Amino acid sequence: ILNVEQSPQSLHVQEGDSTNFTCSFPSSNFYALHWYRWETAKSPEALFVMTLNGDEKKKGRISATLNTKEGYSYLYIKGSQPEDSATYLCAFMGGANNLFFGTGTRLTVIP
Amino acid sequence: ETGVTQSPTHLIKTRGQQVTLRCSSQSGHNTVSWYQQALGQGPQFIFQYYREEENGRGNFPPRFSGLQFPNYSSELNVNALELDDSALYLCASSLPSGRAGDTQYFGPGTRLTVL
Numbered sequence: 001i002l003n004v005e006q007s008p009q010s011l012h013v014q015e016g017d018s019t020n021f022t023c024s025f026p027s028s029n030f031y032a033l034h035w036y037r038w039e040t041a042k043s044p045e046a047l048f049v050m051t052l053n054g055d056e057k058k059k060g061r062i063s064a065t066l067n068t069k070e071g072y073s074y075l076y077i078k079g080s081q082p083e084d085s086a087t088y089l090c091a092f093m094g095g096a097n098n099l100f101f102g103t104g105t106r107l108t109v110i111p
Numbered sequence: 112e113t114g115v116t117q118s119p120t121h122l123i124k125t126r127g128q129q130v131t132l133r134c135s136s137q138s139g140h141n142t143v144s145w146y147q148q149a150l151g152q153g154p155q156f157i158f159q160y161y162r163e164e165e166n167g168r169g170n171f172p173p174r175f176s177g178l179q180f181p182n183y184s185s186e187l188n189v190n191a192l193e194l195d196d197s198a199l200y201l202c203a204s205s206l207p208s209g210r211a212g213d214t215q216y217f218g219p220g221t222r223l224t225v226l
Binding site for chain 1: 144167
């Protein structure tokens with residue numbers, strides 16, 4: 001069983017604050033790292049698929065970095081807004097097409 | 112939304128019963144993966160279907176089985192339900208591109224409660 005860990009487990013920030021979360025994954029047999037944003041009662045929404053060491057991806061105020069050699073990825077949110085409140089999941093893909101998920105970071109942005 | 116739909120939204124079964132969950136993939140996607148999310152955990156891979164054939168399986172017993180139809184919709188069947196099968200079941204569709212790391216597009220899930 002692959003070990004994908006996310007920290008922190010939950011986070012409360014004030015509107016306007018910037019924040020970041022960590023995803024740790026095995027550094028061997030790396031194929032891709034996925035980030036998803038999951039709001040309550042909705043479908044998980046794909047944010048990024050990252051495949052190359054040193055990758056940086058950005059979507060609006062959200063960005064992510066990838067270090068495959070040491071097995072971690074950071075997700076950053078700049079100027080958090082209440083609509084950013086959600087659970088952020090990362091998932092490791094190690095060759096086959098199945099995803100190994102972490103348990104997520106639950107973000108609450110306080111207006 | 113992703114265009115992936117699942118039915119039913121919720122259902123309640125008793126131990127020993129059988130259940131069928133359904134998933135309609137995004138238009139044009141020929142691959143469907145199923146995941147189980149138990150309380151407090153991340154989604155866990157059950158199996159994947161590609162062009163109507165099983166294409167990989169996670170650590171789930173044989174009483175978890177699936178089908179994919181010519182229109183690429185899919186079913187997850189669970190026999191002899193156990194209390195621990197209570198979970199959110201997610202399906203995700205994708206279209207293999209030959210590149211690394213194809214995006215999987217998720218449905219909203221089916222919440223199964225086993226009493």
